[in-house]
Amino acid sequence: MNSANIELLKRSSCSMKSLVFRCFILVFSIFVLRTVISSFPRSSLLTWRTSNWIGITAASNLQNSITRDKFLEVPQIIWGLNNQKIALARACLTARFLNRTLLMPSLSASLFYKEVDLLEPMAFDKLFNFEKFNDQCNGFVRVGRYSDLVNKSKPYEVLKGSGRKWTKERDLNQLTQCRNESFDYIEVIRISGKNPFLWHDHWPAKDYAKIFECLVVVxxxxxxxxxxxxxxxxxxxxxxxxxxxxxxxxxxxxxxxxxxxxxxxxxxxxxxxxxxxxxxxxxxxxxxxxxxxxxxxxxxxxxxxxxxxxxxxxxxxxxxxxxxxxxxxxxxxxxxxxxxxxxxxxxxxxxxxxxxxxxxxxxxxxxxxxxxxxxxxxxxxxxxxxxxxxxxxxxxxxxxxxxxxxxxxxxxxxxxxxxxxxxxxxxxxxxxxxxxxxxxxxxxxxxxx
Missing domain, CATH: 3.40.50 (Rossmann fold)
Known part of the structure; x- marks a missing residue:
């Protein structure tokens, strides 16, 4: 074997050793990173994920089509017609944020909004055309019927906060947590507490306008x-x-x-x-x-x-x-x-x-x-x-x-x-x-x- 071949073998050997060493460093780095991440509490990670949503227009992050087998349920919608329309649109946009179909909500035919037991409920499709709504808002928001439910399991309750301490940021934090993968198996998320008209607003006027255009009277x-x-x-x-x-x-x-x-x-x-x-x-x-x-x-x-x-x-x-x-x-x-x-x-x-x-x-x-x-x-x-x-x-x-x-x-x-x-x-x-x-x-x- 001449001196040129010997030199080539030495270089090849060095290259192999260098490649093996780099692979070892990469594997070791991944192991250390996973160890560090796992040391953080789950709540800290959730807070970090949530903070990245604050200040971002919620609708701009929703490119996926609305799922048809996962649902959001909201309280009966009350007050005057146009407050009810705003509440309905806000509920739709909340469902959109969660990538869920809004279960057809109950409106209120009467104006006795303070005496809840006197409210006369009215189904959504008694006022607005159900098919036209889903057709015109296709790909943006969707309303479903209770007959669409499959497993009929008990809904997961999410209580809306109230008062001055329940800020817009805390409200969005709560919604973001409901987007977590751990909620994917839940068929129905039920929001209880406040009237949807009083929920915090996270969406621009043009998103509401899109939904209002889909509300065609029967x-x-x-x-x-x-x-x-x-x-x-x-x-x-x-x-x-x-x-x-x-x-x-x-x-x-x-x-x-x-x-x-x-x-x-x-x-x-x-x-x-x-x-x-x-x-x-x-x-x-x-x-x-x-x-x-x-x-x-x-x-x-x-x-x-x-x-x-x-x-x-x-x-x-x-x-x-x-x-x-x-x-x-x-x-x-x-x-x-x-x-x-x-x-x-x-x-x-x-x-x-x-x-x-x-x-x-x-x-x-x-x-x-x-x-x-x-x-x-x-x-x-x-x-x-x-x-x-x-x-x-x-x-x-x-x-x-x-x-x-x-x-x-x-x-x-x-x-x-x-x-x-x-x-x-x-x-x-x-x-x-x-x-x-x-x-x-x-x-x-x-x-x-």
Whole structure:
């Protein structure tokens, strides 16, 4: 063997020894790392995992499809229609965060929200179309039936905390723990405690908007909505004919020729609202919440974009109304109607509160012009719906453009004294301003996809 071959063998031997030594170091390092990790308590690891979720938009981490064999159950949903819609959406987004299907929740047909034993339950599919919801929200959230359950085992109870110590971070920590692999075998997680409307909010406004778009009323209620709108337009045709005013031609997709426009005003002057709004004004030290009948009429009459004459539908809770003169005091060109004068009171009276409110919501959301109160959940969700429709038509700015779904807040005056133009800020990080009201509104909607 020559000297060159001997040198080559030496180098090969060194390389092998080096490779073996590196492998040994790698195995030893893995062993040490596992030992160190196992020395930490499980709770410490969970805290570390949880801390990495805080401050991150929860929905952005949910790319997987919603599982159909694991479920979330929530308490009966209560309060007014739009608080119930928010609670329903929040429950859906909670189920989405946990990668679970929301078991079809029970709504509340009545408004006796304090006396829980007096609540009249109403199934989700008695108000909203179950199939259309899952079809339109496919891949985002899902609602399931109790008949979908397989093993019928006892649900795993998760108690929602309450009070000042139950912070948004603690709430998200709890939800994150329920995402742990150890929960994968559990068919149903049942959340008990607080009403879903009062849960902490971890999701942006556009996630809620997506769910609200999927909430389509059942055919029976849609027929009632059509009756009311038909009555409004019949009156509008008569008013237009008597005034010899030209009827508006179609200018936007979906509008019929000779369209008969109407305005809807959510006139919040009921006795329960006036008590509530005065307390909120005192607490927030502002005077832009309560509005009298006279102030509402004056600010509506100063909206410059209105083509007169126009029928004005007044959406008001008749049973709580102390002032029965809401039809008086309107200027020429504004023709006000409420349920009784419109001869549709019987349409409402045969239904429980929740459905009555749902009919009014649809009538207001489909109006050519809507005027409401920015501290009312009802008005705020109507404007959100109309903002989404405007965005779907390519409009994110209604400041100087006739978008077809223009909205105004009569509790906030523009410089000329009219009601302020209003679009929902769709880039808002939460639904707080809609849930509790705001006097910071504009006619521009930010939309960050």
């Amino acid at each position: 055919d029976e209620i849609e027929k009632e909505v059509a009756k009311v709108i038909s009555k409004i337009k019949d009156v509008g045709r008569e008013v237009s004919h008597n005034s010899n005013a030209p009827q508006k031609k179609a200018s936007l997709d979906g509008w019929q020729d000779h369209h008969i426009p109407y305005m809807a005003v959510h006139m919040r002057i009921e006795k329960d609202w006036m008590i509530h709004c005065k307390k909120v004004e005192q607490r927030l030290n502002i005077n832009q919440i309560c509005s009298s009948k006279e102030e509402i009429i004056e600010r509506v009459s100063r909206i410059t974009a209105i083509q007169q004459p126009i029928v004005v539908y007044l959406a008001v809770a008749d049973a709580l109304l102390e002032d029965d003169s809401i039809l008086s005091g309107w200027e020429d060109g504004f023709v006000p109607f409420e349920k009784k004068r419109l001869a549709v009171k019987d349409v409402y009276d045969k239904h429980p509160y929740l459905i009555q409110s749902a009919i009014d919501y649809e009538v207001c959301s489909r109006a050519d012009i809507f005027v409401g109160n920015s501290f009312s959940t009802f008005s705020s969700l109507v404007v959100l719906s109309r903002t989404m429709k405007s965005i779907g038509m390519g409009f994110t700015n209604s400041c100087s453009t006739e978008v077809g779904y223009s909205s105004y807040a009569y509790n906030i005056a523009e410089q000329h004294g009219g009601a302020k133009m209003w679009m929902t800020n769709m880039s808002a990080p939460s639904l707080s301003s809609i849930s509790y009201g705001t006097n910071s509104i504009s006619c521009y909607s930010n939309w960050n996809t």
